[in-house]
Amino acid sequence: MNIVRLAYPWPENGIPREADPQVMVIGQFDGVHLGHSSVIDYGIRLARRLGITASVMTFDPNPKEVLGKGDYEGYLTPLSIKEEILRGMGVDTLYVAEFNHAFAAVTPEQFYEQMLVPLHVHTAVVGFDFHFGHRGAGTPELLRELGQDSLLVETVPAFLLEDNKVSSSAIRAALREGDAKHATKLLGRPYQIRGVVIDGDKRGRTIGFPTANLELSERYVVPRPGVYAVRVLAEGVWRAGVMNIGFKPTFQTGETRPSFEAHILDFQGDLYGQQLAVELIDYIRPEQKFGSIDELVTQITRDAESARQILL
Structure with a gap:
């Protein structure tokens, strides 16, 4: 798996433009739990079907840590473990975008134009609750609108286990209660x-x-x-x-x-x-x-x- 690190503000000449199109799965993916895996697997399968690169873009450090969110407790999967899991899943390229206060101010339009366009993203694959850009103003619907005819956007629905949505917050709650078995069930490991x-x-x-x-x-x-x-x-x-x-x-x-x-x-x-x-x-x-x-x-x-x- 190729790992590409990106830092904002970009160099004067911007992000190097990719020569080949790629399917890019975008998200924080802390935990890489069953819900995250369903989104990532969808992107990998789509890339294989199209015969193009399967990539993931994630953000480090966790935006909640940088922005001082009161409910931030730490990582379920620090970047080193996340990289190992994604490599094992068959991801070709992992983009790690450094999250800082400057990047937090990037608008959804800038995110699309300055990050996805130069990387020649053919299809963006995101979860149903995906948000991006300043104050999370961007949604999958806005990303489709921005991409128009040059970017396809696939949204993967919530992953349900026993009729409940699998989420990072549910795993954190299980760990706070000492329910290691339930955390294992939600993580898939x-x-x-x-x-x-x-x-x-x-x-x-x-x-x-x-x-x-x-x-x-x-x-x-x-x-x-x-x-x-x-x-x-x-x-x-x-x-x-x-x-x-x-x-x-x-x-x-x-x-x-x-x-x-x-x-x-x-x-x-x-x-x-x-x-x-x-x-x-x-x-x-x-x-x-x-x-x-x-x-x-x-x-x-x-x-x-x-x-x-x-x-x-």
Whole structure:
């Protein structure tokens, strides 16, 4: 997959004009969930049928982050993960448009004339609720009007699961509630976070449950604090594990930021400095404060067994 990065304002000579036409799927696609996949798959199939390039245009950082929207919680799929998913789906070219305040002021007309026309877009494929341009004034209908006879616009309807629309906001809500299984159903895959293993307080190894303390690599949507059955990609192998997300109340650390500590079942090794990927499979229990270390060890033993039953 070819990745092209675009930044506004464009160079004086503008965006290089593409030599060949392409089908372009346009959207933020945070999560690349089942609804997003239905739009992207439609565009890829159309491009294959026409014998032209299948491309996707997305925006980074997330517009909500740049514009300071109050409901912004972080990414479901940071750009690095999004790129991997799109590559696996068969996208030929990914355009990553840098979203900044200057780009936020671009009108729908400018977006069409300065971005889509130079890129020789044959067909734009968008979701039913697609908006673009300053204050989201652009709609699929306006894009058709702007393109007239030179641009086709295909709109893909909402993707329904059990009569409910699949959306990024529904996935965020599921994660806030600790419903990892429902998030998996909406995403079409488990929710994944990534981070580098850093030094922690090393209490886990003293009680027989060494943990990998992750420093997240991106600003992710943080799930509900608690204990989860997880799969961990460590040293190139997916392994069963249990993860605590939270504030370690038993030790009264006074943490204001949640920690992410994973214990990998039946694993011995040094993971410090390595990047791990962790998939949330199921919620086991809320985080809780224990009266003694012995009580904590007993519960962790139960958690590990619960995770083993869920995963193995």
